[in-house]
Amino acid sequence: MNQFKLPVGELIESGIDFLVEHLSFITKASAAVVETMLGGMEHGLLLIPIPIFIGLIGAGVWLLTRDRKLTLGSALGLALIWNMGLWTATVSTIALVVVATLCAIAIGVPLGILSAISKRMYQVVMPVLDVMQTMPAFVYLIPAIPFFGLGKTAAIFSTVIFSMPPAIRFTCLGIRQIPTELVECSTAFGATRMQRLLKLDLPLAAPTIMAGINQTVMLALSMVVIASMIGAKGLGGEVWKAIQRLQMGRGFEAGIAIVIVAMILDRVLQKLGTRKEK
C-alpha cells in the first residue's frame, strides 16, 4: 500500500508554495498594516489607567445587560487579573479576539446569508465548513507563517479561519428556519428577495445569529491561546511560556485570566442574544 502513496501532502504544499510566491507581497503588506493597527489599539487601551478601564467595562456590562451580579463579577474578575500582574497580556488578548471576531463576523455572516439563499452556495460551503471545523486547529498555524510571517497577523488569520464556521452555520440555519408561512406571506405581498432579507430573515434570525457570534467569540478566544505558538503574545503567550518553563502556578494564573475574559464575553453576548427576542 505504501509504495503507491498518493501525493496529497505534496500537492497541498506545492499549491500553498505557489500562492505564497505570488501573493505573499500582498499578505505581508496587509500583515504590516494589521500589526500597526493592533499595536496602536493595544497602546491606546493600555494608556487608560487600569481602575478607570475596569470601571468602564463594568459600566458597559451594566448598560448592556442590567444584571447586577454579572457587572460586579466582571469588575472583580478584572481586578483579579490586574492583581495577578496579567493586565497587559489580557488587553493584548482582548484586542486580538475583538479584531479576529470582527473579521470572522464580517466574512461569516454574509457567507451564511448567501448559503441560505442559494442552494448551490450551500452545497459548496457546508463541506468546506466540515473540513474547517474538524481540521486540528494547529494545522492552520503552519500556512499562516509563510503568508504573514511570525506574529499577530498570522495569529488573527488562523483564528478567523478557526472561529468563522459557527457564524456561517448559525446565520444560515437561522434564515432557513424562518416559518414557511411567513416566507409565503412576504412573497404574496410582493416583496423582493432583498426586502424579505431585511424585513423578515435577518430580524427573525437575529437571536440565532447572535448565538453563532457567541460561539465564534469563544472559539476565537481558545484559538488565540493556541496561536501564541506562532508569536501572538497575550495570555496565550503566558501559558506557552509557563509550559516551556514548567511553571505550574503561572500557567494556571494565565488560564484563570482567560476563563474570566471568556465568561464576561459569553454572558454579555448571551444576554444580548436573548434580549433581542424580547
Place this chain on the structure above:
Amino acid sequence: MAKIHVEGLYKIFGPNPKKAMHMLSQGKTKDEIMAAIRHGVGVDNASFEVNEGEIVVIMGLSGSGKSTLVRCLNRLIMPTAGKILIDGQDVMTMGDDELRQLRQRKMGMVFQNFALFPHRTVLENAALGLEIQGVGKEERLKLAEEALSMVGLDGWGESYPRQLSGGMQQRVGLARALALSPDILLMDEAFSALDPLIRRDMQDELINLQEKMHKTIVFISHDLDEALKLGDRIILMKDGAIVQIGTPEQILTSPATDYVARFVEDVDITKVLTAESVMKRSEAVAYLRTDGPRAALRKMRKHNIAHLFVVDHNHRLVGIVSADAAAALAARGEEQLAEAVCTDIKTVFPNTPAQDLFTIMADLPYPLAVVDENNKFKGVIVRGTLVAALAERGGAA
C-alpha cells in the same frame, strides 16, 4: 368582464408534469397517477369566473386542491397549464416585476395561521404591504391605523402579535391585506384556526365589512356551514377538480353529483333557505283603492284563505284584512275596505333565513308577508307551506 377568469387550469407536482398531463387526458384518476408515476395532481382542469364584488367560496376536503388553486391565482404556485386572467391581464405570462406589482397592489392575502411577523408590532404588521410597496413611513402608518380600526382593533397598534388572541391576530392579518386597498382578497382558510364562536364573529365581521367594501373575495374553506354563510357562490372541489359551481341554494337543492349530495346531507337546511324560496307568490291581494269588502271576501273564498293582504296601486303593502272584519264591513254596507285594514303587521325581507321565520311566525295569528326594501309585496309565508317547503328541499338534498 369577470374580475377573475380561470380556464383549463392544471397543476401537477413532480418532475415530469407532461407525462402526468397525458395520463389525465387518458382519463386516469389522481390516485392512479400517484401510484403509477408518483406525481401529485393539485388542480385538474379548473375553469371558473369570479365577478367583481362577489364572495366565492372554494370548498373541499383537505387535499382537494383548493389551497393550490388559490395560490395559482397570484402564482405563489406556478400552474402547469391553463389560463388565468385578472382584469383581463394574463397572469401566467407575467414577468417578475409585473407579478410583484399584481401582488403588491391588486391582491391581498389572508392566511390560515395568520402569518404575522412576531418581531413587529401590530401596527407595523398591518403596514407591511405598504412598506413593501415603498409608501413613506408616515402615510403607511396612517393607512395601517385606518385598516386596524376598520377591523375593530383601535388602540392595539403598539402590541405585539403574541399578546393578542387568535381572533384578534387574524383581524390584524385582515387589516394587513385591507391596508393595501386591493380589489381582490384571497382568504386561505382564514377562519379555520379559530374556535367556533370566534369564527362565527369573524364571519359576521367579514360580511359587514363586505357590505361597505364590495371587494372581490376568494375564500377557501373546508367548512360547509361557513361556505353557505359567506358565499355568494360556492365552488366545490374534489381531487383537484371542480365538481359543482353554484349558489348555496343550488348546491343544496340540486347537487350535481352524489359526492356533493353526500357532502351537503348534514346541512341544516333552514340556515340556507331564505324567505323568498319558501314563500308563495300569491296573486290574491286586495287593492286598497278599488276593492271593497265584498270583493275582498270573494277573493278569500276563491283561494280558501281567512286573511288577505292589502296593497296600494304601486303594489306596496298597506296591511292585512281578515275575513271577519271584511264580513262585518260588508254587513254594514260599507263600500271602502280601509276601515277594516290592520296596518300594524310583521313583514320579512326575501333574504331572511328560513330558520328565523319559525320564531317570527310562532305567535302570529295571520300569514307572514314578504316585502322588498321598498315595501313592495313579494309573497306570503303560511306555516304549512314553510314546513312543506323545508321537507321537500331537505328531502332532495
